[in-house]
Amino acid sequence: MELRHLKYFKTVAEELHFGRAARRLKMAQPPLSLQIRQLEEEMGVLLFHRTKRNVELSEEGKVFLEKVNQILENLDEAIETVRRLNRGEVGEIAVGFIATVAYGILPTIIKHYRHKYPEVHVELKQLTSAEQLKALKEETIQIAILSEPTDSEEINFEVIRKEPFVIALPKEHPLATETSPIELIRLANEPFIITGRKANQNHYDMVINSCYQEGFSPIIKQETEEMFTVLSLVAAGIGIALVPSSMQLLLQNDVVYRNIKDCKFNTVTAIAWISENRSPVVHTFIKLVRDSVIPILS
Amino acid sequence: MELRHLKYFKTVAEELHFGRAARRLKMAQPPLSLQIRQLEEEMGVLLFHRTKRNVELSEEGKVFLEKVNQILENLDEAIETVRRLNRGEVGEIAVGFIATVAYGILPTIIKHYRHKYPEVHVELKQLTSAEQLKALKEETIQIAILSEPTDSEEINFEVIRKEPFVIALPKEHPLATETSPIELIRLANEPFIITGRKANQNHYDMVINSCYQEGFSPIIKQETEEMFTVLSLVAAGIGIALVPSSMQLLLQNDVVYRNIKDCKFNTVTAIAWISENRSPVVHTFIKLVRDSVIPILS
């Protein structure tokens, strides 16, 4: 028995006429008659009562028709499901992200993705860059959005944004009134607030390095876990900070942001995934970030 | 796509090895590889990740495997159901019967049938013979158990029992003491109780005829609807009656039954069905009545 037999049976059962059924199936009548007979022989059951002039379904045929309809429907559904799975239209994806993207880039990405792939369940996990690399390998996340692209065989990186540092100053700070970019050296005696090296190694090292290159070592007044906390402390007048440009949108009432003259360091945001991951959901996600989100952001 | 493809896919997915799968399918490996590739091409989806040395299911393949298993199972079930339907092992049947068979032959038949075909739903309808013939034509019953076999093109009859009349007498009746068969003529002056011609035409006519052949016209004291009522009235001493032999088992405390000398008339019980009815349930029922019930009863 083959699907062909079932499809032929369905058509004949619907038409109750071998000639018409054959026409609908775009084949000749004799092979159709033969195939139906084969089906009946294999099942050991007469599915049609035929006279020389008339064809009707037997009781068995009626029951079989119902079941066959169900089966053919299920099969079509199964194929469609698999195809959608293959196109990355259904499924699940877990996305890790660092705290700093939670205010700007991440909501944009997720909004776009949800709109285009409403049937994929997205799970979001806020993690540090290091935790994300671990999570990728353990497959608890499939996509990482982080700030520490490192060379690796098993993990692919793609930079999705580069942004310069800006200086965050308390509203009342003397430098707050200046409008032109400020040389970094002028912060040599200022108290720095910064996220701890453990929480954001890349950022920490870049801040230290950029100061070092300008000829001074920054006075670290306070370390925090979250970038947002850094800004809160700046707002409270505890000190100043170097933060990624995209942070400018936050706490604008209490914090003044100033560009750095000849800023050589950029905060890099990258998307990462396991190289050998062939999941369509993952790749449509990456593609969406690449094709539509980056142009919008830059 | 054909069922073959699904079955091959299932086997390869289970074995994760083309060679073993081919062996299990009793075919060579190359055609199997080809068929799987065809399936993948038609679906537009890679179901397996193959290396030169290893085969594993893709995510899509895993999902498809589940669905395919379900579909193949459903198909097997459908075929089995149809076959059982064809063997008369499942389904429904409505059986009409006359009141007189309700005490002896009918319970026996139904008990046997239920035992052999527990999955057929049997509906029982007590009807007169005439009503049953009508019901057969209207297809509200498929089997009739009645007492009036008539010649008919569209309805088949098969006699399942012939039983002589016996005389039913009140316990105190003078004839009750006789042990040898009694001549019918001796009832010439007795008051007869009988089921009305409308309720049981065949029986009524036979009683009248048998008396007529012995040279007298019976005195009809009382007509009833049911044969059982006849016996009740006999028990009450209202009169005597001629009843089918199988009635002897009823009211034995109050009614005495005596054989008739040279009894020429028999109550005939027959099973009837629409000639063109090809339903297996109906024919297995008839076969069961013919093959097993009749020997037990006679």
Place this chain on the structure above:
DNA sequence: CTAAATTAATACTTTATATATATTAATTAT
């Protein structure tokens, strides 16, 4: 480190069978 074994894929041949054509027997409608 080489040789044997095992894997899936490829090229080609054989076989099976699905389909098509032509025709027939039976039935119905005009």
Place this chain on the structure above:
DNA sequence: ATAATTAATATATATAAAGTATTAATTTAG
């Protein structure tokens, strides 16, 4: 009575499934 329509039959053709032999790549064992 005749034409039209039905499903079935006989036969031929075309498709494609399965088989055979071989290969390339990889792993395992000596």
